[in-house]
Amino acid sequence: MSIQEDxxxxxxxxxEAVPSIANTDGEARNRALLAMSAALRARTAEILAANEDxxxxxxxxxxxxxxxxxxRLSAERICGIATAxxxxxxxxxxxxxxxxxxxPSGLSITRQSVPLGVVAIIYEARPNxxxxxxxxxxxxxxxxxxxxxxxxxxxxxxxxxxxxEAIAGCGIxxxxxxxxxxxxxxxxxxxxxMRGLVDALIPRGGKGLIQNCVENAKIPVIETGAGxxxxxxxxxxxxxxxxxxxxNAKCQRPSVCNAAESLLVHRDIAEAFLPRFAEATRxxxxxxxxxxRTCAILPSAKPATEEDYLxxxxxxxxxxxxxxxxxxxxAHINRTGTGHSEAILTEDTAAAARFMQHVDAAAVYHNASxxxxxxxxxxxxxxxxxxxxxxxARGPMGLEALTTxxxxxxxxxxVRE
Amino acid sequence: MSIQEDxxxxxxxxxEAVPSIANTDGEARNRALLAMSAALRARTAEILAANEDxxxxxxxxxxxxxxxxxxRLSAERICGIATAxxxxxxxxxxxxxxxxxxxPSGLSITRQSVPLGVVAIIYEARPNxxxxxxxxxxxxxxxxxxxxxxxxxxxxxxxxxxxxEAIAGCGIxxxxxxxxxxxxxxxxxxxxxMRGLVDALIPRGGKGLIQNCVENAKIPVIETGAGxxxxxxxxxxxxxxxxxxxxNAKCQRPSVCNAAESLLVHRDIAEAFLPRFAEATRxxxxxxxxxxRTCAILPSAKPATEEDYLxxxxxxxxxxxxxxxxxxxxAHINRTGTGHSEAILTEDTAAAARFMQHVDAAAVYHNASxxxxxxxxxxxxxxxxxxxxxxxARGPMGLEALTTxxxxxxxxxxVRE
Numbered sequence: 001m002s003i004q005e006d007x008x009x010x011x012x013x014x015x016e017a018v019p020s021i022a023n024t025d026g027e028a029r030n031r032a033l034l035a036m037s038a039a040l041r042a043r044t045a046e047i048l049a050a051n052e053d054x055x056x057x058x059x060x061x062x063x064x065x066x067x068x069x070x071x072r073l074s075a076e077r078i079c080g081i082a083t084a085x086x087x088x089x090x091x092x093x094x095x096x097x098x099x100x101x102x103x104p105s106g107l108s109i110t111r112q113s114v115p116l117g118v119v120a121i122i123y124e125a126r127p128n129x130x131x132x133x134x135x136x137x138x139x140x141x142x143x144x145x146x147x148x149x150x151x152x153x154x155x156x157x158x159x160x161x162x163x164x165e166a167i168a169g170c171g172i173x174x175x176x177x178x179x180x181x182x183x184x185x186x187x188x189x190x191x192x193x194m195r196g197l198v199d200a201l202i203p204r205g206g207k208g209l210i211q212n213c214v215e216n217a218k219i220p221v222i223e224t225g226a227g228x229x230x231x232x233x234x235x236x237x238x239x240x241x242x243x244x245x246x247x248n249a250k251c252q253r254p255s256v257c258n259a260a261e262s263l264l265v266h267r268d269i270a271e272a273f274l275p276r277f278a279e280a281t282r283x284x285x286x287x288x289x290x291x292x293r294t295c296a297i298l299p300s301a302k303p304a305t306e307e308d309y310l311x312x313x314x315x316x317x318x319x320x321x322x323x324x325x326x327x328x329x330x331a332h333i334n335r336t337g338t339g340h341s342e343a344i345l346t347e348d349t350a351a352a353a354r355f356m357q358h359v360d361a362a363a364v365y366h367n368a369s370x371x372x373x374x375x376x377x378x379x380x381x382x383x384x385x386x387x388x389x390x391x392x393a394r395g396p397m398g399l400e401a402l403t404t405x406x407x408x409x410x411x412x413x414x415v416r417e
Numbered sequence: 418m419s420i421q422e423d424x425x426x427x428x429x430x431x432x433e434a435v436p437s438i439a440n441t442d443g444e445a446r447n448r449a450l451l452a453m454s455a456a457l458r459a460r461t462a463e464i465l466a467a468n469e470d471x472x473x474x475x476x477x478x479x480x481x482x483x484x485x486x487x488x489r490l491s492a493e494r495i496c497g498i499a500t501a502x503x504x505x506x507x508x509x510x511x512x513x514x515x516x517x518x519x520x521p522s523g524l525s526i527t528r529q530s531v532p533l534g535v536v537a538i539i540y541e542a543r544p545n546x547x548x549x550x551x552x553x554x555x556x557x558x559x560x561x562x563x564x565x566x567x568x569x570x571x572x573x574x575x576x577x578x579x580x581x582e583a584i585a586g587c588g589i590x591x592x593x594x595x596x597x598x599x600x601x602x603x604x605x606x607x608x609x610x611m612r613g614l615v616d617a618l619i620p621r622g623g624k625g626l627i628q629n630c631v632e633n634a635k636i637p638v639i640e641t642g643a644g645x646x647x648x649x650x651x652x653x654x655x656x657x658x659x660x661x662x663x664x665n666a667k668c669q670r671p672s673v674c675n676a677a678e679s680l681l682v683h684r685d686i687a688e689a690f691l692p693r694f695a696e697a698t699r700x701x702x703x704x705x706x707x708x709x710r711t712c713a714i715l716p717s718a719k720p721a722t723e724e725d726y727l728x729x730x731x732x733x734x735x736x737x738x739x740x741x742x743x744x745x746x747x748a749h750i751n752r753t754g755t756g757h758s759e760a761i762l763t764e765d766t767a768a769a770a771r772f773m774q775h776v777d778a779a780a781v782y783h784n785a786s787x788x789x790x791x792x793x794x795x796x797x798x799x800x801x802x803x804x805x806x807x808x809x810a811r812g813p814m815g816l817e818a819l820t821t822x823x824x825x826x827x828x829x830x831x832v833r834e
Contacts, residue, residue, distance in 0.1 A: 241830030248832035368828025411785030413658030415665035
């Protein structure tokens with residue numbers, strides 16, 4: 001079979017598995033999650049052996065260290081994944097939401113939450129995503145088609161085998177958790193074409209991967225992840241608070257999408273704030289790339305290009321711009337941002353309200369770090385990704401984002417006049 | 418300028434108009450709606466004159482009568498459009514929904530409904546859509562980019578001019594209602610590429626138009642409309658009710674997406690039901706295309722092909738299939754349906770529950786006509802279309818479908834540990 005036919009057969013099998021997972025109650029889905037976590041714990045050695053194969057192949061192929069770190073599993077990490085699955089059981093059943101009403105026509109209408117059906121996830125060489133995404137899909141009654149990065153293929157095969165056997169033991173069709181085993185570019189591209197078989201695609205990974213999915217998919221996509229996030233220090237900022245928040249937003253974990261990439265500073269406060277910020281970020285050797293006014297205040301800063309203001313570094317690098325006022329900050333953010341997370345630091349509540357109203361982003365912050373944009377921090381209990389688009393879901397996506405609705409309408413021979 | 422540059426400039430102008438409409442309160446938006454409806458009433462003659470131009474050009478070009486009927490406006494139709502705009506004022510403000518909660522981190526989080534931003538509508542030569550879509554977008558705080566069919570271009574220009582002047586008088590940037598005046602295929606295709614400028618595209622029209630948008634858009638699309646809807650007459654149906662509902666679903670208005678296209682009949686009841694159905698639909702001269710068992714019972718039926726069972730006729734034609742039982746009906750519907758509206762006619766509540774649970778469609782009906790799938794009939798007060806996809810919105814879309822959410826987060830120098 002060609003890769004296209006292979007992928008189609010896999011998606012068809014996943015689609016045929018939908019009734020066995022979609023028509024279960026919340027307790028049955030929780031039992032499946034517990035079986036999955038128990039199987040991961042029991043078969044840790046098997047998974048780690050497969051992971052060793054992936055790691056030694058990746059090392060031979062000169063895969064960069066940061067990617068090796070993401071690829072590497074350990075008994076502790078597998079234990080953490082299993083614990084997270086067990087924690088999912090405690091969350092409310094996302095399929096239990098419904099509301100009903102009557103109409104003058106005599107109809108009784110119920111709007112019921114239901115699974116999406118088949119969810120596809122395209123991601124990079126992070127085997128934890130394999131297990132996490134499968135668990136979230138099972139909890140929400142969906143079948144899942146997983147297509148991970150080629151470096152992790154042996155680990156992904158091992159994890160999916162373990163999980164399939166676990167759900168099969170609970171009476172669920174094992175194809176409800178399916179893995180695309182071809183890791184060529186063609187297999188991802190084939191998945192993007194599966195209209196009628198895949199109900200939603202969630203790409204997770206770097207800019208190139210997401211862009212390819214968004215631009216080429218013929219199936220509905222939920223765009224995630226890109227975060228060119230700003231912190232704006234207003235003229236009325238409390239400098240101590242501002243310093244604490246700006247340093248946290250940049251330095252606490254720079255590799256993630258909700259880390260700040262750009263610092264905007266009101267001109268009235270720039271001379272007071274920028275040297276303190278440069279000093280405070282010194283332990284992390286943050287490279288600052290600034291506008292001419294920034295460079296005049298901070299001789300250590302390098303000149304920034306327009307490209308810098310559009311770049312998500314995911315690293316200890318930050319662009320800096322001194323602005324003439326709030327509205328310039330808002331306009332700059334709306335022009336260069338990715339609609340992820342944007343913060344204003346100020347004691348002026350009117351300025352904060354204007355910023356939060358006019359900045360077009362999933363999450364807007366007043367006197368708090370952009371690093372809080374996260375399903376756990378927001379109290380959602382689980383997260384399948386952070387949407388940077390506006391349709392369906394925006395910001396951190398919990399289990400609800402893996403559901404849709406169905407209208408169930410009852411009459412008694414009722415017709416439309 | 419090329420058509421691409423033209424469309425980009427128009428979308429950019431619409432984007433720049435967003436703050437002037439997005440940051441208004443519900444009362445200001447209602448005042449704009451009243452100004453729009455008053456202007457339509459006052460300038461009816463101007464719009465009808467433009468419509469006459471379109472109609473005479475269309476007649477010269479041999480445009481079919483059914484399309485001429487959709488293109489034709491009258492003083493009554495314009496009055497109806499204006500009245501619908503006024504009725505929108507009475508609906509709740511879709512931007513007024515919010516919920517707030519506290520987190521252990523000290524953050525206060527508000528989830529606030531906000532406009533999508535710029536909404537594009539691509540549609541056929543139906544000038545009523547121009548005014549209706551503009552009104553729904555203004556009510557929900559969105560800028561709209563309209564791209565209608567070429568036959569209606571003069572009418573659309575006249576309507577948009579009237580509406581732009583009306584909102585400008587209310588302090589809203591007139592580009593919040595923008596019309597793509599090139600009606601070549603290239604202008605629609607250019608609109609599909611406007612990433613970063615258009616937040617959502619809603620195609621409204623026939624299968625070809627929608628398919629082109631879904632397959633080629635690089636911006637988020639809400640798929641609407643295709644309805645290969647089934648009515649299944651179960652063994653335990655009350656034949657009088659079943660007859661009334663099946664006839665209504667097929668004949669009351671066959672040209673619309675929620676009309677039934679296919680009749681499924683349980684074998685145990687086929688001999689009793691089919692002749693009565695053929696008799697009852699005779700006044701509309703409905704052409705029945707059936708399976709061999711149908712043709713054996715109804716000599717007047719023509720043999721159906723596999724293609725018939727996949728076809729949305731939008732006409733007085735219906736495919737008919739005799740099935741061995743409920744599960745065959747469910748499987749047939751899930752294989753051939755478009756996920757729009759599906760009905761079971763039965764007095765067996767267990768069969769009805771199984772049908773409604775297992776059929777994968779936006780709306781599932783027990784003993785009621787598929788014709789009820791409609792924002793007005795569901796009680797939503799307004800409708801921008803009927804979604805047949807699962808992301809963002811499913812089924813009839815009210816004003817809420819034109820909104821997204823924003824998380825507004827307040828701390829006091831709060832950082833993530």
